[in-house]
Amino acid sequence: MAGKRVLILGGTTEALESAERLSAAGQITVITSMAGVTRNPRLPAGENRTGGFGGVSGLTAYLDAEDIDAVLDATHPFAAQISRHAGDAGSRAGVPVLHLTRPPWRRRPGDQWYEVDSAVAAAAWLNTATLGDGSTVFLTIGRAEISAFAEIDRLRYVSRSIEPLDFAGAPPFVEAILARGPFSIDDERQLMIDRNIVCLVAKNSGGAASYPKIEAARALELPVLMLTPPATPGGESTSSVDVAVAWVHGTLGISR
Ligand SMILES: NC(=O)c1ccc[n+]([C@@H]2O[C@H](COP(=O)([O-])OP(=O)(O)OC[C@H]3O[C@@H](n4cnc5c(N)ncnc54)[C@H](OP(=O)(O)O)[C@@H]3O)[C@@H](O)[C@H]2O)c1
Structure with a gap:
């Protein structure tokens, strides 16, 4: 021992x-x-x-x-x-x-980041953003804070998390994808194209494993609502x- x-x-x-x-x-x-x-x-x-x-x-x-x-x-x-x-x-x-x-990721040329300090602030941003009704937002912040988006029901969501969503607290129009990374840039890009994603919501967690979604959003010229780390x-x-x-x-x- x-x-x-x-x-x-x-x-x-x-x-x-x-x-x-x-x-x-x-x-x-x-x-x-x-x-x-x-x-x-x-x-x-x-x-x-x-x-x-x-x-x-x-x-x-x-x-x-x-x-x-x-x-x-x-x-x-x-x-x-x-x-x-x-x-x-x-x-x-x-x-x-x-x-x-x-260390958190740093903004690179081509990134369209809007930095917010919480999921609640991200939801408030989406509420006033000029996104058409029924547009689809990709939530990649885990499942714990999904309820922050429940009131913004003019939008649709794709939520990806490792554990199942609690649909009781989730927004009404949400597709839940259960998956554990890492994901490739090509797969992230394809997912965003297939689901007609207009905006990505992510945590600035740093590291390589979850960065491909940021690169995919950059390639597709999508805005990213980036939660700043504590x-x-x-x-x-x-x-x-x-x-x-x-x-x-x-x-x-x-x-x-
Ligand atoms: N937050 C995220 O986005 C995220 C993403 C990926 C992985 N994780 C992992 O998920 C875990 C929970 O994250 P969180 O954001 O809920 O943490 P947190 O808000 O910092 O912690 C909440 C409480 O959970 C317990 N806890 C957290 N991590 C623990 C650990 N490694 N071992 C034992 N107890 C732990 C502690 O309970 P007590 O006060 O009772 O000790 C802590 O006070 C962490 O281990 C973290 O590394 C978090």
Whole structure:
């Protein structure tokens, strides 16, 4: 049984990659924590646990009880609460925390982005936009915030999410596509053409995996309503998995 113990807060490809690389040498017990919102998540290397900790105090108690030596917060850029909790719980428990962040995408020539700070603001924008009645908007922000668009019923929607939509809170004219990326640019472009999409709503999550839809929208000269990410958490951070892996080894005093 490996002596040193690291907790990875997961839900991203970077968390999977970090778990894979940190488990490889067999010197560290790697535990990846997932929120439990996805029913068949990709399983990380090492151990895993599922479900919330019960706020900062619950996470602090977990770090103590499980004898965790370091925390790697590799959660999604829009998962701001758990990142905040990680920093606070690490301080309380005296456990070092590193946030593995993902730089947001930057606007490129040809992009027609309208930046908004929430799904509610995106819905308000759509409500006043000069989009013809019955036009179809492509929602790629997950299913949790779909209800923000429920009132804007002069538009149609295509919503893509990993987990099924709750139609009770969804807009009346919505086609739900259940799919998990990554998707190719060609497939994204074809989907937008086939569904007569006039506008894409996306989270500026950064990274390569979900970028093809942005490239497809650019190629088709479609406007993108881009949700800006929450502020990056305070404390130590890096955007490199290499640096994060080296930080864990350094923090645990493991030479490689
Ligand atoms: N938000 C997105 O757009 C998005 C996209 C892709 C993947 N994800 C992943 O989905 C998960 C939930 O995202 P969210 O936006 O709902 O997070 P959030 O708003 O930051 O967190 C809400 C609560 O969910 C629990 N939680 C979140 N991540 C957890 C984890 N990795 N392990 C254990 N508990 C966790 C915590 O509950 P307690 O307070 O009870 O500890 C947290 O307070 C994250 O792990 C994130 O990486 C999110």
